[in-house]
Amino acid sequence: MFKKTFIIAATGALLSTTAHAATEASAFTDLNLRAGPGPIYEIVSVIPADGVVSVEGCLETANWCKVAYDGTEGWASGDYLTAQVDNAPVVVYANRERVAVGTVTYEETRSADGTVAGGAAGALAGAAVGGPVGALAGVVLGGGLGAAVTPTETVTTYVVSNPVEPVYLEGEVVVGAGIPEAVTLVAVPDSDYSYAYVNGLPVIVEPQQRQIVYIVR
Numbered sequence: 001m002f003k004k005t006f007i008i009a010a011t012g013a014l015l016s017t018t019a020h021a022a023t024e025a026s027a028f029t030d031l032n033l034r035a036g037p038g039p040i041y042e043i044v045s046v047i048p049a050d051g052v053v054s055v056e057g058c059l060e061t062a063n064w065c066k067v068a069y070d071g072t073e074g075w076a077s078g079d080y081l082t083a084q085v086d087n088a089p090v091v092v093y094a095n096r097e098r099v100a101v102g103t104v105t106y107e108e109t110r111s112a113d114g115t116v117a118g119g120a121a122g123a124l125a126g127a128a129v130g131g132p133v134g135a136l137a138g139v140v141l142g143g144g145l146g147a148a149v150t151p152t153e154t155v156t157t158y159v160v161s162n163p164v165e166p167v168y169l170e171g172e173v174v175v176g177a178g179i180p181e182a183v184t185l186v187a188v189p190d191s192d193y194s195y196a197y198v199n200g201l202p203v204i205v206e207p208q209q210r211q212i213v214y215i216v217r
Contacts, residue, residue: 022054023101025067025081025092029174030215032201033074037064037106039199040168045072046217055081055092057104063093066104075106077172148175149213151204155188156216159195159202162186166197173199179210 027047034041037059047053047069058065058078065078078093085098092099164186171177179185185194185205194207204214 022056022068023083023092023099025053025055025083025099026089027051027053027076028080028082028091029176031076031080031174032172033067033069033072033076035074036108037062037066037075039170039172041075043200044074045069047076053081055083055099055101057102058093058096059106060103064106065092065101066106080172080174149204151191151193151214155191155193155204156214158188159204159216163202164195164197166200168199171199173201173203173212173215175212175215177212179203179205179212181210185210 027049029049031047031049031051032043033045033047035044036042047067051069053067053069053076056066056068063078064075065081067074067076067081069076078096079091081092082089083092083095083099083101084090085095090098092101096103164184167183169180169183179196179198183196183198185196185207187194187207188204192206193213194205196203196205198212202216203212204216205211206213
């Protein structure tokens with residue numbers, strides 16, 4: 001098993017809770033539905049772009065929301081969920097009061113060795129000085145997520161057949177997100193692409209802009 005070399009901020013146990021009716025929202029892009037509120041947690045489903053979810057609430061101090069999609073409950077990044085306010089889409093997490101989304105809590109369950117239940121082993125080893133290392137570059141709604149590509153089967157086969165040391169970064173892996181300089185990209189032979197394994201998934205990257213163009217699922 002590879003050693004985890006990048007650290008995310010632990011979610012921990014949050015205390016405040018507010019009761020609101022569930023709010024309907026849409027995924028701005030293909031979005032992972034995870035077992036817990038963070039990139040280390042298992043992916044239980046994928047919400048397609050424009051897929052509609054029911055938002056039960058969001059964490060107060062982390063940008064993750066508890067949602068239900070097509071009968072499956074889990075957690076999704078509130079930065080990539082939008083809801084209608086005054087006939088215009090707004091990002092759910094940044095506009096929780098306007099969207100009328102309440103606060104929910106999450107209690108982590110850890111084993112004796114410190115492993116988070118449902119999460120990647122060893123990923124929560126602490127926090128780097130100055131905050132989480134190499135946070136995924138934020139994408140502003142309306143600013144464009146960048147163009148998705150469909151690489152050849154030769155490229156995707158190489159990426160899957162040659163796994164590299166995984167990294168876990170604060171944020172979510174979506175097409176168009178930027179990969180920080182702290183993350184080493186590996187070139188795919190005889191192609192214009194590089195790749196990395198980020199937050200539990202192989203991602204294919206345009207190396208000049210360091211932008212995710214495809215996620216291998």
